[in-house]
Amino acid sequence: MNIPFRPEMRVVAPACSEKEVSELAEAGADEFFCGVYLETWSPRLGKGTSTNRRSPSMGQVQSVDELARMARCARQLGREISLTFNRDSHTQGQYDVAWEMAQELRRCAGIDHFIVADPPLVAKLAEQGFHVTVSCIANVLNSDAASFFAELGARRIILPEELVRADEICGLVQRNPRLQIEVFATPTGCMHMQGLCGMDHDLDAPPHPLLPVLSFAPLIRTIKRTIGRPLASVLRLRRQHLIWPCALEHFRALPLDGLAPDPALWEKLESVFSSQFVRGPDCTFCNILFWHHAGVSAVKVLARQDPLEIRVRRTRAISHLCHLAATKPETEAFRSESRAAFRSAFALPCHEDRHGACGYEWLASD
Amino acid sequence: MEAAIFWTRLPNDFAGDASCSRMYFGSLTCELLMPTTEQVGAARDAASRHGKSFSLVTPWLTDAGLQRLLPALSRLHPGDEVIVNDWGLLRRIRRDYPHLTPVSGLLVTRQSRDWRATDAAGNPAAGRVPPSFHPSGSFLDLLRQFGVKRLEICQPHRGFVVERLPEDLRLSVYLPWSLLTLTRRCPWRTAFAPGTLFSTSCPQPCHGRPTHLRSRHDASAQYVLLWNAWFTEPPSREPPASADRLVFVADASPAGARR
Numbered sequence: 001m002n003i004p005f006r007p008e009m010r011v012v013a014p015a016c017s018e019k020e021v022s023e024l025a026e027a028g029a030d031e032f033f034c035g036v037y038l039e040t041w042s043p044r045l046g047k048g049t050s051t052n053r054r055s056p057s058m059g060q061v062q063s064v065d066e067l068a069r070m071a072r073c074a075r076q077l078g079r080e081i082s083l084t085f086n087r088d089s090h091t092q093g094q095y096d097v098a099w100e101m102a103q104e105l106r107r108c109a110g111i112d113h114f115i116v117a118d119p120p121l122v123a124k125l126a127e128q129g130f131h132v133t134v135s136c137i138a139n140v141l142n143s144d145a146a147s148f149f150a151e152l153g154a155r156r157i158i159l160p161e162e163l164v165r166a167d168e169i170c171g172l173v174q175r176n177p178r179l180q181i182e183v184f185a186t187p188t189g190c191m192h193m194q195g196l197c198g199m200d201h202d203l204d205a206p207p208h209p210l211l212p213v214l215s216f217a218p219l220i221r222t223i224k225r226t227i228g229r230p231l232a233s234v235l236r237l238r239r240q241h242l243i244w245p246c247a248l249e250h251f252r253a254l255p256l257d258g259l260a261p262d263p264a265l266w267e268k269l270e271s272v273f274s275s276q277f278v279r280g281p282d283c284t285f286c287n288i289l290f291w292h293h294a295g296v297s298a299v300k301v302l303a304r305q306d307p308l309e310i311r312v313r314r315t316r317a318i319s320h321l322c323h324l325a326a327t328k329p330e331t332e333a334f335r336s337e338s339r340a341a342f343r344s345a346f347a348l349p350c351h352e353d354r355h356g357a358c359g360y361e362w363l364a365s366d
Numbered sequence: 367m368e369a370a371i372f373w374t375r376l377p378n379d380f381a382g383d384a385s386c387s388r389m390y391f392g393s394l395t396c397e398l399l400m401p402t403t404e405q406v407g408a409a410r411d412a413a414s415r416h417g418k419s420f421s422l423v424t425p426w427l428t429d430a431g432l433q434r435l436l437p438a439l440s441r442l443h444p445g446d447e448v449i450v451n452d453w454g455l456l457r458r459i460r461r462d463y464p465h466l467t468p469v470s471g472l473l474v475t476r477q478s479r480d481w482r483a484t485d486a487a488g489n490p491a492a493g494r495v496p497p498s499f500h501p502s503g504s505f506l507d508l509l510r511q512f513g514v515k516r517l518e519i520c521q522p523h524r525g526f527v528v529e530r531l532p533e534d535l536r537l538s539v540y541l542p543w544s545l546l547t548l549t550r551r552c553p554w555r556t557a558f559a560p561g562t563l564f565s566t567s568c569p570q571p572c573h574g575r576p577t578h579l580r581s582r583h584d585a586s587a588q589y590v591l592l593w594n595a596w597f598t599e600p601p602s603r604e605p606p607a608s609a610d611r612l613v614f615v616a617d618a619s620p621a622g623a624r625r
Contacts, residue, residue, distance in 0.1 A: 046495040089476035095502040120504035144454030162550040197547040198479030245587040254578040272556040
């Protein structure tokens with residue numbers, strides 16, 4: 001079989017400080033992304049509002065000086081750092097602030113790579129010579145949407161997690177050969193279409209009654225290993241320590257007024273609310289080989305609020321698999337390696353041993 | 367004030383509804399709920415017969431969804447509206463279908479939709495500015511470049527501010543619910559059509575079954591699951607003063623859509 005040469009995919013990791021940049025680089029990160037929340041800009045942006053759909057306390061760099069140190073460190077290591085400015089829409093005031101911030105951060109911190117979702121801001125930054133990546137929040141699901149953003153000046157598109165089928169990803173890559181395509185290597189676990197979701201994660205969610213326990217992720221993993229995942233699921237033990245008002249598993253389904261009640265129907269609907277299929281895959285590591293052959297340029301590691309130790313483990317595993325995909329293309333051998341990599345990254349067996357949902361199966365849907 | 371009814375399927379006894387002057391037809395939240403080209407043609411003919419203006423509602427689209435949709439655009443008449451909820455389709459319409467009128471749909475327009483941003487009295491959440499629909503001039507300029515002259519939003523929650531648009535742009539408001547979020551991992555398909563989650567065909571088990579979702583932990587979190595989307599119910603049906611068109615979603619009330 002004549003397999004065309006493809007360069008190794010780049011690994012994009014979340015960093016929040018200079019120290020994290022160097023540790024993640026050592027683990028194999030080729031690029032970094034971060035968010036910033038600067039108190040000095042807050043009054044103009046809107047109190048409690050960030051430029052990146054995260055709350056001010058959630059994995060944000062808090063000073064221009066720290067950002068400058070991170071950028072300097074990344075440059076010394078021959079790597080780039082991108083700043084996330086991915087609000088899906090801006091008022092004119094917020095748009096003006098975002099533009100001024102971008103200029104100031106380029107001048108003071110040497111940042112000129114931005115991840116953006118709002119089309120006019122994509123156009124403005126690209127026109128002024130910034131390197132613009134389109135955020136998954138822009139919800140680019142087809143080739144024409146990718147071309148739309150390419151025509152605005154974007155150089156890279158981050159595909160939304162919802163684009164899971166092999167033919168969808170391949171088609172989009174092949175029809176836009178001049179665009180770099182980036183995908184999520186680790187799923188977020190959210191069932192909603194991120195780019196179309198009206199939930200505001202800047203707003204606080206009520207704490208889970210078991211918050212003190214659930215905040216301690218290693219303990220949850222131990223409990224799950226001990227009592228088994230199905231039972232843990234029944235007890236709703238998840239690492240998630242807040243009850244997001246969008247998490248379906250916390251809901252009861254009832255017929256709307258005026259409709260004939262059919263308890264069996266609504267019970268059946270409710271029974272899927274906590275299922276792995278609705279919640280999403282636990283792992284997409286086996287997809288890395290496919291992404292490589294499809295021509296994907298970069299894979300993203302989540303999430304910037306997670307402890308550094310976890311991000312380092314994930315980055316190391318994904319970097320290893322990206323290298324392997326470029327050098328050892330046999331599918332079964334790769335899948336065996338990717339399962340092992342998942343175990344090392346998450347300290348859990350692969351989904352197949354836990355009856356979870358598998359991103360590799362979703363890839364081949366239909 | 368113009369009134370429209372949004373149908374995802376045309377009822378057999380469709381009689382035109384004297385209360386509205388425009389028919390919305392199509393799918394807002396799922397590309398697999400899009401009617402076929404023949405169904406679009408039939409709906410367009412029915413609108414003509416009953417003297418209604420016509421708007422084709424389109425959802426987010428993958429490449430496959432876009433390819434399925436394009437033939438239906440050829441069934442539309444010059445000047446018909448296409449409610450666009452995908453940037454790729456907007457680009458296509460400007461390039462290949464300049465005789466059609468694109469409208470910025472809910473998913474392109476974007477507005478604050480999280481009901482938690484205000485309390486029951488309409489006051490903003492602690493430490494927050496009042497949520498508003500106030501698109502930047504740059505965004506509106508971009509839409510104008512693509513021939514858009516109308517934007518659509520959901521009925522806002524209490525305390526949400528809707529700024530008046532510039533004179534050359536119009537505003538539509540959807541009733542009775544406000545779209546909160548949507549999913550491609552459809553719970554209906556998972557429950558009633560297992561194994562078809564991401565396939566390109568769907569038996570549409572969601573149809574005619576709007577469902578209450580009630581949180582076990584938070585009494586304020588109550589939604590309606592309709593199709594593959596979550597809606598909230600704003601307490602008021604009084605539309606913003608700047609709107610000049612109301613769009614009533616027929617599936618929101620299967621028993622009495624025409625009330």
